[in-house]
Amino acid sequence: MTKTLGIYGITLVASMAFIGLSGCSKKSVQSGGDSQATQGMAKGGSIGSSDSPKSGVGSFPDTSIQSGGGGLQGINKNPSEERVGGGTQLAKVDPSGSSGRQMDEIRAEQAASAAAGLRDVFYAFDSWTITEDGRQALSRDAEWMKSNSSAQVKVEGHCDERGTSAYNLVLGEKRAKAARNYLVELGVGANRLSVVSYGKERPSCNEHAESCYQQNRRGHLVLKTGK
Amino acid sequence: MTQMKLISALVGGLLLVAGALGILESGAADVFLEATRPDFQKIALGVVGIQNAGGPDWLGGRIEEVLKKDVKRSLVFDLIDLPGMGIKVHDLGTGLEGGAKAVFKQAAENGVSVLVWGRAGLKAADKEADVNMEGFVYDSGSDEVVGGKRYVGSPSVVRLMAHRFADELVFRYTGEPGIARTKIAYVAEHGTARELFVMDYDGYDARQLTADGFLNLMPRWSPDRRFLVFTTYRNRNTQDIDMIELATGKRWTVISLGGLNITPALSPDGNFLAFASSYEGNSDLYRLDTRTKAIQRLTTNPSGDLSPSWSPNGRELVFVSDRGGGPQLFLMGADGSNVRRLTFEGDYNAAPVWSPRGNWIAYVCRARREYKLCVISPDGQKRMQLTTGPGVDDSPSWSPDGRHLVFSSTADGKSHIYMINADGKDIERLTFEGTHNSAPSWSPAS
Numbered sequence: 001m002t003k004t005l006g007i008y009g010i011t012l013v014a015s016m017a018f019i020g021l022s023g024c025s026k027k028s029v030q031s032g033g034d035s036q037a038t039q040g041m042a043k044g045g046s047i048g049s050s051d052s053p054k055s056g057v058g059s060f061p062d063t064s065i066q067s068g069g070g071g072l073q074g075i076n077k078n079p080s081e082e083r084v085g086g087g088t089q090l091a092k093v094d095p096s097g098s099s100g101r102q103m104d105e106i107r108a109e110q111a112a113s114a115a116a117g118l119r120d121v122f123y124a125f126d127s128w129t130i131t132e133d134g135r136q137a138l139s140r141d142a143e144w145m146k147s148n149s150s151a152q153v154k155v156e157g158h159c160d161e162r163g164t165s166a167y168n169l170v171l172g173e174k175r176a177k178a179a180r181n182y183l184v185e186l187g188v189g190a191n192r193l194s195v196v197s198y199g200k201e202r203p204s205c206n207e208h209a210e211s212c213y214q215q216n217r218r219g220h221l222v223l224k225t226g227k
Numbered sequence: 228m229t230q231m232k233l234i235s236a237l238v239g240g241l242l243l244v245a246g247a248l249g250i251l252e253s254g255a256a257d258v259f260l261e262a263t264r265p266d267f268q269k270i271a272l273g274v275v276g277i278q279n280a281g282g283p284d285w286l287g288g289r290i291e292e293v294l295k296k297d298v299k300r301s302l303v304f305d306l307i308d309l310p311g312m313g314i315k316v317h318d319l320g321t322g323l324e325g326g327a328k329a330v331f332k333q334a335a336e337n338g339v340s341v342l343v344w345g346r347a348g349l350k351a352a353d354k355e356a357d358v359n360m361e362g363f364v365y366d367s368g369s370d371e372v373v374g375g376k377r378y379v380g381s382p383s384v385v386r387l388m389a390h391r392f393a394d395e396l397v398f399r400y401t402g403e404p405g406i407a408r409t410k411i412a413y414v415a416e417h418g419t420a421r422e423l424f425v426m427d428y429d430g431y432d433a434r435q436l437t438a439d440g441f442l443n444l445m446p447r448w449s450p451d452r453r454f455l456v457f458t459t460y461r462n463r464n465t466q467d468i469d470m471i472e473l474a475t476g477k478r479w480t481v482i483s484l485g486g487l488n489i490t491p492a493l494s495p496d497g498n499f500l501a502f503a504s505s506y507e508g509n510s511d512l513y514r515l516d517t518r519t520k521a522i523q524r525l526t527t528n529p530s531g532d533l534s535p536s537w538s539p540n541g542r543e544l545v546f547v548s549d550r551g552g553g554p555q556l557f558l559m560g561a562d563g564s565n566v567r568r569l570t571f572e573g574d575y576n577a578a579p580v581w582s583p584r585g586n587w588i589a590y591v592c593r594a595r596r597e598y599k600l601c602v603i604s605p606d607g608q609k610r611m612q613l614t615t616g617p618g619v620d621d622s623p624s625w626s627p628d629g630r631h632l633v634f635s636s637t638a639d640g641k642s643h644i645y646m647i648n649a650d651g652k653d654i655e656r657l658t659f660e661g662t663h664n665s666a667p668s669w670s671p672a673s
Contacts, residue, residue, distance in 0.1 A: 056482065056483050056484040056485070056506075057481065057482065057483075057515065057520045057522065058470070058479050058480045058481040058482070058483070059479065059481075060470075060481060060500075060515075060517040060518075060520070061453075061454065061470075061472075062497065063449035063450055063451050063453065063454055063493060063497035063517070064450055064451060064496055064497040064498070065450050065451050065497075065671075071673055072391075072394060072395055072398045072404060072405075073395075074374075074395065074398070074399070075364050075373060075374040075375060075376060075395055075396075075399050076374045076375075077372075077373070077374045077375075078374075079374060079375050079376050079377045080377070081377045081378070081379050082376070082377065082378050082379070082391075083378075083379055083380055084378050084379070084380035084384045084387050084388050084391060085380065085384065090425060090434045090436070090473050090474070091436075091472075091473065091474060091475050091476030091477075092476070093434075093435045093436055093437065093438050093476060102420075102439065102440045102441040102463065103419065103440060103441075105463070126553065126575075154464070161619060161637070162598065162619055163575065163577070163593075163598060163619070164534075164577040164578040164591050164598070164621045164622070165444065165445065165578075165621055165622060165665065165666060166445065166489060166490050166533055166534045166547070166577065166578055166622075167531075167533065167534070167547060167549075167554050167577045167578070169444075169487060169489050169533075170487070170489075170503075170505075170510045170531040170533050170549075171531075173487050173505055173510065173531075174509075174531065194464060196463070196464060196466075196487075197466075197487055198442070201421060201442055201444065202419070202442070208637070208640075
């Protein structure tokens with residue numbers, strides 16, 4: 001009891017120190033597309049009315065648990081017959097769908113990027129810092145973009161297979177943004193550049209080896225062919 | 228009961244202190260102190276057999292095999308080797324016949340608490356006819372056949388009959404619904420695409436849910452098991468959060484703010500969706516009020532914040548932030564208040580999931596350059612590494628009874644899905660097909 005209180009005491013003191021250091025800890029924003037507007041809000045407040053659908057947020061069903069008990073009827077001396085169905089009913093998926101379109105677009109982009117001679121930038125383990133080699137590659141890319149002034153380029157951030165899927169998505173975004181920011185520094189218009197992170201979900205190399213990891217830790221520059 | 232009162236008194240007292248100091252905004256510090264009960268005495272249960280009664284050769288044996296595995300995995304029962312005890316019959320009829328009495332006596336004398344048996348057959352001679360299954364339960368405490376179950380269904384659902392029977396047994400002896408009918412959602416590679424799938428908790432009956440031909444990542448269940456939320460690259464240039472209804476396949480976008488929108492997690496009451504979004508710059512945490520559609524920003528740190536997971540009472544979130552350099556686990560109130568760091572050991576801790584019992588948070592820790600499963604108590608006092616050896620372990624997800632975790636691992640080369648007990652014992656591989664299976668998410672119990 002005393003010990004537990006002591007632990008809490010430590011946690012509380014630590015929390016106080018943290019809040020003291022971090023200052024203001026939150027603010028609320030209205031949901032909605034491009035607006036960067038943020039509003040300082042009193043705690044726990046939610047803003048916006050509930051009736052008008054906002055851009056960027058879709059409809060949401062009630063997902064709270066409707067009934068407990070799990071459909072179990074208990075073990076009885078005179079059990080009635082229970083029909084066993086398919087459990088959680090699952091819809092059949094139609095694999096035809098849009099699957100071809102995505103890959104066609106990607107192939108077109110890869111071909112155009114290769115033809116333009118765009119260079120990738122590579123990163124150290126756990127890092128999103130642009131190295132000297134990276135700066136040289138990006139300088140060549142910047143030159144190309146300046147002489148092809150209508151070209152739109154997407155920087156894809158990729159990671160090696162080590163680490164978690166989720167954190168690698170954030171790491172990949174940092175890598176892509178670091179490359180984009182350097183291109184902007186070199187004078188490429190920010191409106192001609194976009195970023196996307198693929199984390200470790202689309203590796204270019206599939207071996208469990210450092211040589212392969214190095215190839216996967218990359219900012220891959222892609223010439224946008226569509227919109 | 229006494230323990231509960233103690234906890235309430237303790238938490239109440241802390242809130243008073245905290246309130247006086249003016250540092251807590253609402254019921255924070257809400258951490259359960261529930262013990263894991265390592266002394267939990269399993270109930271000795273013997274499966275006598277499921278006799279074939281006029282069906283195909285495999286019928287009784289299949290049900291018996293599934294039932295035994297369910298009983299063992301429940302961790303509530305100790306599955307007794309009856310033949311090893313000298314009990315070699317496979318059928319006890321209705322349990323009222325003379326021979327059964329001798330078997331009951333022998334089992335009780337050997338410390339067996341529960342005996343289970345039954346039979347299964349086809350309702351008609353026709354191969355497409357329904358399967359009938361009857362199960363019986365003898366309880367040595369009351370020395371009587373306490374009852375049974377009667378199931379009917381198509382031959383394709385016999386595994387489900389065994390799962391239902393197993394869950395009834397768990398329910399009878401613990402009051403919990405059991406996990407044998409739960410599902411696991413996951414991501415599987417199809418060519419260069421990653422699509423969502425759902426399978427039974429034991430790895431059987433995998434079904435494909437999406438067919439975009441591109442990336443769908445990190446599915447999570449709704450509390451009512453009817454929906455999944457997940458990140459999709461369907462629009463390629465932004466990563467949105469979609470929702471899909473399992474029964475109909477109907478799918479729509481719930482978050483499309485722009486940027487990277489990942490790691491969605493519905494609160495236990497379904498009223499909030501917590502997620503990470505980079506639409507205002509770097510990855511920060513937000514929560515959507517699913518009724519009013521208002522979005523509240525929970526973190527404003529210039530570093531990456533992601534992977535929120537709700538405490539079972541919905542009052543706190545554990546999440547990942549690299550504000551200290553590498554990724555570490557942090558806790559905060561569900562409104563973004565009272566942020567504090569939870570992990571200090573090692574330079575890489577990520578993918579946290581709060582156990583449904585509240586007493587542990589499972590996550591991926593880096594140990595000797597490998598990514599392994601760890602658990603830590605929400606007060607940070609207890610920490611344990613669950614897996615060892617080579618390979619990247621990722622995406623732990625708790626069973627609804629809090630006794631197991633499912634996760635992905637490259638321990639056998641390609642990424643596959645595995646189940647492990649919450650104490651790190653009994654690793655069981657669940658997927659064997661395909662080139663890449665990842666991001667498992669365990670459904671709530673029905």
